[in-house]
Amino acid sequence: MSMRLPKTVMAVLLLMAATAQAGQTIVRVYVDNYPELARCIQFKGTSINIAGKVEGEAYDLILDRQDLPLVLGSGLRTKVIVDDLETHRVEAGSFGFYCSYDSMVSTLRRLAVGFPAICRLDSFGPTHEGRYVIGLKISDNPGVDEDEPEVMFFGQVHAREWAAGQVCRHICDTLLNNYATDIGFRGLIDSREIWVFPIVNADGFAYDYPSQRSWRKNRQPFGSATGCDDNRDFNGVCSGNRMADWGSLVPGSRTSHLPSDETFFGAKGAWGKEIGALCDFFKQRTIVACLDFHSYSELVLWPYGHGENTPDNTYYSSLGQQIASRINRLSGGTYTPQRSDQLYPTNGGSDDWFYGWARQIGGFPCMSFCVELGTAFYQNTTQLDAIESQAFKGAYYLAQQASDIIATLEGTVPRPILAVMDSSASGSFTVNWTQIRPD
Numbered sequence: 344m345s346m347r348l349p350k351t352v353m354a355v356l357l358l359m360a361a362t363a364q365a366g367q368t369i370v371r372v373y374v375d376n377y378p379e380l381a382r383c384i385q386f387k388g389t390s391i392n393i394a395g396k397v398e399g400e401a402y403d404l405i406l407d408r409q410d411l412p413l414v415l416g417s418g419l420r421t422k423v424i425v426d427d428l429e430t431h432r433v434e435a436g437s438f439g440f441y442c443s444y445d446s447m448v449s450t451l452r453r454l455a456v457g458f459p460a461i462c463r464l465d466s467f468g469p470t471h472e473g474r475y476v477i478g479l480k481i482s483d484n485p486g487v488d489e490d491e492p493e494v495m496f497f498g499q500v501h502a503r504e505w506a507a508g509q510v511c512r513h514i515c516d517t518l519l520n521n522y523a524t525d526i527g528f529r530g531l532i533d534s535r536e537i538w539v540f541p542i543v544n545a546d547g548f549a550y551d552y553p554s555q556r557s558w559r560k561n562r563q564p565f566g567s568a569t570g571c572d573d574n575r576d577f578n579g580v581c582s583g584n585r586m587a588d589w590g591s592l593v594p595g596s597r598t599s600h601l602p603s604d605e606t607f608f609g610a611k612g613a614w615g616k617e618i619g620a621l622c623d624f625f626k627q628r629t630i631v632a633c634l635d636f637h638s639y640s641e642l643v644l645w646p647y648g649h650g651e652n653t654p655d656n657t658y659y660s661s662l663g664q665q666i667a668s669r670i671n672r673l674s675g676g677t678y679t680p681q682r683s684d685q686l687y688p689t690n691g692g693s694d695d696w697f698y699g700w701a702r703q704i705g706g707f708p709c710m711s712f713c714v715e716l717g718t719a720f721y722q723n724t725t726q727l728d729a730i731e732s733q734a735f736k737g738a739y740y741l742a743q744q745a746s747d748i749i750a751t752l753e754g755t756v757p758r759p760i761l762a763v764m765d766s767s768a769s770g771s772f773t774v775n776w777t778q779i780r781p782d
């Protein structure tokens with residue numbers, strides 16, 4: 344049986360069929376600056392988020408297909424670069440080279456067993472689902488807390504940014520395997536304490552791998568929603584500037600109070616269990632250089648995310664340019680260095696807090712960066728070797744600079760105000776602690 348429908352009804356039915364398709368899509372929007380993008384695209388109340396940037400040319404937006412008309416009708420030139428992420432995941436080829444959370448832990452354990460003189464396992468956590476963020480301390484005498492400049496690299500604060508964890512694993516691999524034969528590596532490892540935590544958002548990654556669900560947040564429930572954006576959950580810049588605190592939203596901030604949004608702050612600063620644990624870890628150390636790996640856009644970013652310069656912006660800019668100049672893009676040229684709000688403004692990002700807490704509260708300098716690796720969340724594995732080896736060069740340079748960072752900034756950091764220690768003459772006390780892994 345068939346029936347004839349008026350053209351207008353047909354058009355409505357076709358539109359419904361098109362918009363009812365499940366899944367997500369990535370659209371390249373040809374606009375080279377965030378303010379113009381934010382003027383033309385309706386982010387609020389939609390599924391539309393920024394996936395990445397082609398510097399000086401375009402932004403890539405990730406969105407549910409139902410919101411496609413909002414982007415295609417924005418008046419900006421657009422191109423659908425991934426029509427259906429589900430299909431794209433299959434087309435991206437074998438993901439055999441990407442470690443799962445479990446295989447990453449096994450890899451780190453193997454390295455710790457293989458190089459006991461220059462590394463040891465460490466961890467913080469647990470996460471909401473009870474996982475631990477496992478990492479390595481790489482240094483001579485790794486069991487001793489030596490007076491050496493400390494450096495930290497970490498990745499996968501965002502679950503679906505798989506190359507970030509691989510780059511951290513590659514840093515461990517390369518440093519440890521070349522220690523015996525490379526005088527430069529040996530000098531670096533002997534004179535630094537280097538911490539590497541490849542997968543910070545362990546729950547999110549365990550959920551995203553291997554199904555490639557395009558999951559960004561952690562897995563901690565808030566009401567009926569799941570997860571906060573771990574890179575919006577840090578406690579601001581600690582400078583007393585309210586617009587730079589956790590919970591503030593500067594104009595255009597890609598940060599949200601709505602629990603279902605991809606950029607949800609969390610219920611409070613350091614609410615995400617792994618972020619709270621990472622911050623506690625940092626507070627117990629004196630880490631003067633750190634680098635948070637994300638993907639994608641081939642950028643080197645530094646604070647502040649809300650759009651003001653840090654007091655050390657000249658130095659930041661110089662270090663950022665040096666790091667970026669060492670990392671080749673996949674298609675030629677090198678990474679682009681910029682203050683992070685030039686990608687888009689944010690509040691609660693990691694680089695803001697590490698720099699700010701260290702300077703304002705810890706009483707030591709910490710030059711913290713974020714590197715956006717590669718050109719896709721699930722980068723084709725054929726491009727992974729290039730991304731890893733290039734990113735290593737930037738990380739190695741930053742680790743080398745750790746002593747210079749101290750020499751350059753130490754006198755400029757305000758001294759912390761120490762509270763007078765309280766005392767109690769007598770009494771009965773109970774001390775509790777939680778045993779951490781690995782044992």
Ligand SMILES: [Zn+2]
Pocket residue numbers: 500501504574637638
């Ligand atoms: Zn990210």
